[in-house]
Amino acid sequence: MSHIIQNNAFLQGPLQRVIEIYEQQVVPRLTTKNKTIGITTAVVMTLVYLIRDRVFKPPRNLRHIPYQGYYDFIKSIYTKETYWDRAHRWTLPFIDSKSSNGLYMRPGRFGYEVHVVNPEAAKKVFLKQDLFPKLDVLKGKERTLNAKFANGPNLVFLNGPHWKTQRMVANPAFHRAQPIQLFGKLTQDLFERMDRLGETADVHDLMERFTLEAIGRAGFGFEFNAIKEDNSPWVHTYNTVNAALQNPWYFLFPSLDQSLLWLSPKRQAAHRELDRFMDMLSEVIKKKRRDIASGVENKHLPDNEKDVLTLLIENEDKGEGALSDEELRSNLHILFLAGHDTTSNALSFALLYLAKYPKIQERAREEILGIMGDEPSEIVPGFDDLKQMDYLNQIIKETLRVNGPVVQVVPRVALEDTELAGTFIPKGSNVIVDVFNIQHSKKVWENPDEFDPDRFDPKSAPKQLSGGAMSWVPFGSGARQCIGMNFSLNEQRVLLSMMLRKYTWSLPEDSVHYGKIETRGLGIISPAKCHLQFKKRYQ
Known part of the structure; x- marks a missing residue:
């Protein structure tokens, strides 16, 4: 799966032309009434280039982890849904459910990525850097603007x-x-x-x-x-x-x-x-x-x-x-x-x-x-x-x-088979600590969307429900x-x-x-x- 995304085998010249035509020619002509149709059409045009089992779905050895699909993810990008709205529409309702252990997956730049919204699991990712070193996010991307800006060996990306x-x-x-x-x-x-x-x-x-x-x-x-x-x-x-x-x-x-x-x-x-x-x-x-x-x-x-x-x-x-x-x-x-x-x-x-x-x-x-x-x-x-x-x-x-x-940290990669929150994480998996959702989870914070500076007053009753120091990262x-x-x-x-x-x-x-x-x-x-x-x- 990873090599498919990294090499962008599904991203050919026509897809870029579709994106530009859609943004420059279609969007300005959409009325409020038919915008939903236009958005759906755009998403479908994108997904034409993603139709293959290995792209639509995570690798087989990760399918035991719940995931957000490509259709929903691409639609979110097209509609310019904010991170806040996406989290409260999809991620947080799932993470805060009784059945969730704080792990989920969604598509990213390097294929499907395991997102960690469990403070104890985040602690393991943060503290065991030999097991979870940072992913080489610049490999194969050397001529992109992001890679040129990062510009070689620095404290953020080195291991x-x-x-x-x-x-x-x-x-x-x-x-x-x-x-x-x-x-x-x-x-x-x-x-x-x-x-x-x-x-x-x-x-x-x-x-x-x-x-x-x-x-x-x-x-x-x-x-x-x-x-x-x-x-x-x-x-x-x-x-x-x-x-x-x-x-x-x-x-x-x-x-x-x-x-x-x-x-x-x-x-x-x-x-x-x-x-x-x-x-x-x-x-x-x-x-x-x-x-x-x-x-x-x-x-x-x-x-x-x-x-x-x-x-x-x-x-x-x-x-x-x-x-x-x-x-x-x-x-x-x-x-x-x-x-x-x-x-x-x-x-x-x-x-x-x-x-x-x-x-x-x-x-x-x-x-x-x-x-x-x-x-x-x-x-x-x-x-x-x-x-x-x-x-x-x-x-x-x-x-x-x-x-x-900063809504999430730089991706890590699991160097060997391991587990997070009782879930098997196979070697080679890309793992991301999801900062925003940890700090908005109802399992971690009382009234998490409320702006309340007193929750950090050591003299008042604690409003942090779990996670210790890893609940604020x-x-x-x-x-x-x-x-x-x-x-x-x-x-x-x-x-x-x-x-x-x-x-x-x-x-x-x-x-x-x-x-x-x-x-x-x-x-x-x-x-x-x-x-x-x-x-x-x-x-």
């Missing part, structure tokens, strides 16, 4: 001794690089931008600009001018690449990004933008080596702080290990994705929830004013201040539980836990605390979020149409 060597080199750098004052200065710059925008602002755009500038300056001492300039060329370049990376069709069907790339000029342009982005990072690394050699320091950080790239390069001179330029560039790409895109979405969701629930917002503000004071000035919190922000931390944790940007767990977790959490604490002192904010009357929070995205989710109204508490 074994090579990964351990990189982690040993990178750990000290990421633990030392906590530029609190820089986060505060960039928040002040963000306030100046907000002053120019008026009362209503696109929060997602603001957070993308803020986190892009933060990772540029704190990561490797580079100014994107993302906050101050409306049309920063690097903002345009990165956003173009990032949007292209989220396209589900190219992610699920790599042939569209390889042998069939000539069919899409827009996709070719995205590849050129990525080439430009990669060249820029190569120049940044070269310049950083020259600056270190000549004693030039990162002007954006205090004398006792250094950016991540500087710390990684300096490890070479200290005998703590060395990374090649290819490894440095590859890890900087991942740092961009982990330190920019996911954090910007987490902040957008947090601001959105605080707008949706004004009592929670006011309680958080009272805590921050008690810690930082209520003087009409833009005070940057210090490390000691951040440690006291108990309720704000609960809000951040609850945001990452209800709508964490937005950063993964075990030795492969996200290395930038503390960087991201501190960035969120600084910005949110300063926002609470400076503004009150609410949902506009035409907001789509008065019911449930509306989301978008496939592998990384973000809020849709994230506009909020802000009022200053002081000038």
